[in-house]
Amino acid sequence: MKKLSSMIKSKKPLVIPGVYDAIGAKIAEKVGFDAMFQTGYGTSATLFGMPDYGFIGATETVDNARRISNAISVPLIVDSDTGYGNALSVWKLVKELEAAGAAGIFLEDQKWPKRCGHMQGKEVIPQEEYTEKLGAAIDARENKDFIIVARTDSRATEGLDKSIERGIQNKKTGADAIFIEAPRSLDEMKKIGKEIKAPLVANMIEGGATPMNSAKTLNNWIQHNSISIISIICKYICNNEYFTRIKKFWNNFKI
8 A cells, every 4th residue: 555644745736535435435446546535524424414513423433434444455534523532532543543544634623513614603722722632643643654634624713824823833743734624715725835834735625615726726836745635525416316316217117
């Protein structure tokens, strides 16, 4: 398996799709993606039919990561939400995800219960508290190639400049990549790329707060590698249309 850390350190942008089950992950691997991430939104939706409002916990996240990791031969980054507790909870979670076969995590600074990053009504914890949790994640990993992505949702609550400050602090703490969630314009994305000297994550979903852009365009805006996440919402829409067509066909089918 190619190491995720090597991919992030390369000069090429890395595009990873969001997956939520083993069969979807196998399909993503088959069509040629070099890595993927386990989405918290997708995990909540597929396991419970519920939105990303804090319905899943460490048990569901680790179990799903184990199933997906066992099904593929490319690195899997796991959306670990807030770490489901305090710094000790984060430490334990990282240990469990490493044992499950994951190649890295996203760890965010929202208050619990959290929400999807492109939803309204989010709140964030103080930077000092998040730094403790991020430090615990870094301390817990046994493999230096296990990637820790520090995500901040503070753009929505404190503004762009404060979110960039948090991103810079998270890099100083030791995060491998920085994730400023939900910038609202191309100019904001360019500013993030200019001011944060680290690999960066851009999360773009259909109808979300962040404008859609190609990985090549994003990578041209920053001095370090970028990681572009493809949303999974289109899959739910496609499935809805697919099942509607099936229902209509069989309701009207005649022998």
